[in-house]
Amino acid sequence: MRIPFSPPFIDQDVISEVIDTLESGWITTGPKVKALEGEVCRLTGVSQTLCVNSWTSGAILVLKWFGIQEGDEVIIPAYTYSATALAVLHCGAVPVMVDVNEDFTVNIDAIRAAVTEKTKIIMPVDIAGLPCDYDAVNMLVNEPGIKLKFRPTSANQRKLGRMLVLSDAAHSIGASYRGKPAGILTDITIFSFHAVKNITTGEGGAICINLPVPFDCAEEYKIMRLWTLNGQTKDAFTKSQGGGNSWKYDIAFQGLKINMPDICAAIGLAQIKKYKEVIMPERKRVAQRYHEFFSKKSWAQLPIMADEDRNSCYHLYALRMNDISEEERDEMMVSIAEDEVSVNVHFIPMPMLTLFKDLGYRIEDYPVSYDNYSREISLPIYPQLTDEQIDYICSSVEKAYEKIAQKVV
Numbered sequence: 001m002r003i004p005f006s007p008p009f010i011d012q013d014v015i016s017e018v019i020d021t022l023e024s025g026w027i028t029t030g031p032k033v034k035a036l037e038g039e040v041c042r043l044t045g046v047s048q049t050l051c052v053n054s055w056t057s058g059a060i061l062v063l064k065w066f067g068i069q070e071g072d073e074v075i076i077p078a079y080t081y082s083a084t085a086l087a088v089l090h091c092g093a094v095p096v097m098v099d100v101n102e103d104f105t106v107n108i109d110a111i112r113a114a115v116t117e118k119t120k121i122i123m124p125v126d127i128a129g130l131p132c133d134y135d136a137v138n139m140l141v142n143e144p145g146i147k148l149k150f151r152p153t154s155a156n157q158r159k160l161g162r163m164l165v166l167s168d169a170a171h172s173i174g175a176s177y178r179g180k181p182a183g184i185l186t187d188i189t190i191f192s193f194h195a196v197k198n199i200t201t202g203e204g205g206a207i208c209i210n211l212p213v214p215f216d217c218a219e220e221y222k223i224m225r226l227w228t229l230n231g232q233t234k235d236a237f238t239k240s241q242g243g244g245n246s247w248k249y250d251i252a253f254q255g256l257k258i259n260m261p262d263i264c265a266a267i268g269l270a271q272i273k274k275y276k277e278v279i280m281p282e283r284k285r286v287a288q289r290y291h292e293f294f295s296k297k298s299w300a301q302l303p304i305m306a307d308e309d310r311n312s313c314y315h316l317y318a319l320r321m322n323d324i325s326e327e328e329r330d331e332m333m334v335s336i337a338e339d340e341v342s343v344n345v346h347f348i349p350m351p352m353l354t355l356f357k358d359l360g361y362r363i364e365d366y367p368v369s370y371d372n373y374s375r376e377i378s379l380p381i382y383p384q385l386t387d388e389q390i391d392y393i394c395s396s397v398e399k400a401y402e403k404i405a406q407k408v409v
């Protein structure tokens with residue numbers, strides 16, 4: 001039975017919404033993007049959402065908006081997809097990596113220990129869709145001792161008066177922490193709408209602006225929107241509405257070109273409308289069926305889907321095996337692939353990748369990240385999976401484990 005890892009969710013509503021865009025005569029940034037931004041606001045409770053063409057470009061925008069420049073430091077976990085660090089490098093700043101907890105979320109004590117007078121931003125990552133301890137992070141940046149270390153070098157840094165908390169929520173749309181949805185847990189949150197994410201626009205991302213006073217989030221939305229359109233004061237849609245001098249525009253500053261087209265927004269718009277009622281519950285069904293099976297196996301460590309404080313949005317099912325080595329995990333992956341089941345590892349800690357090794361990061365400094373990585377296999381999780389397929393995946397994983405367990409004995 002051939003089982004893909006993460007095919008996109010494309011039903012008739014998605015197809016109809018895209019066709020509607022094609023037939024409307026307007027395919028780049030316009031009404032569909034506006035509608036998607038509105039739906040993200042509705043889902044998360046945030047007042048302002050700006051769509052962009054990827055999480056990565058959105059992060060670069062926010063870093064530039066905050067005035068990040070060469071020599072500045074941004075604290076991130078070592079255990080994440082590389083885009084978290086690459087966005088920082090693109091701005092000439094230094095990604096300061098810290099270790100994570102056993103539940104994959106960033107370690108708060110490690111963040112505190114990493115703060116210096118160059119630290120400008122703290123960027124936690126909601127791995128697999130499980131939110132970090134945001135109360136702790138938000139409290140940390142407001143601690144008098146930590147605030148004293150903050151040396152603002154831009155107007156927005158002076159206005160905030162402390163380090164910015166920017167959430168890498170690429171995985172966590174629909175998740176919640178202490179009753180509050182991802183999107184309003186920090187100053188700024190960025191979701192990814194990449195093809196494998198819970199909601200997709202093919203490629204895309206959304207920036208949720210939740211800045212405290214004296215910031216006016218509606219004003220910051222307008223400024224960040226200019227950032228996505230080459231700093232151009234009038235977008236193509238507004239110009240197209242025609243009449244008199246509507247063709248005139250100005251270039252206010254040197255921005256980026258990272259706006260989301262309507263043709264992409266249409267896919268996400270159809271999905272987000274049924275996210276809470278259909279897509280998330282279906283992902284939960286898959287996770288629960290895995291839980292039922294693997295909770296009976298003494299060798300399996302189940303991922304946290306919910307606890308007192310947090311609800312995951314079931315982005316990944318990050319299964320770990322107790323007491324196995326990285327090599328044994330790799331052998332299991334080969335065995336599972338032989339059954340035509342596509343599995344993955346989330347993630348190779350960045351200090352193990354060439355770029356970061358060359359920059360001097362060493363995996364020995366991140367023992368929990370390495371341990372999480374070495375014992376992890378991500379199983380397929382998406383609405384289209386049938387119970388029969390899930391059971392097939394479970395037995396394939398069990399068979400793979402038994403093979404390596406026999407070798408040990």
Ligand SMILES: *Cc1c(COP(=O)(O)O)cnc(C)c1O
Binds near residue numbers: 168171
């Ligand atoms: C997917 C992902 C990103 C990057 O998202 P893009 O939209 O592809 O730029 C960033 N961080 C994490 C944790 C991701 O998984």
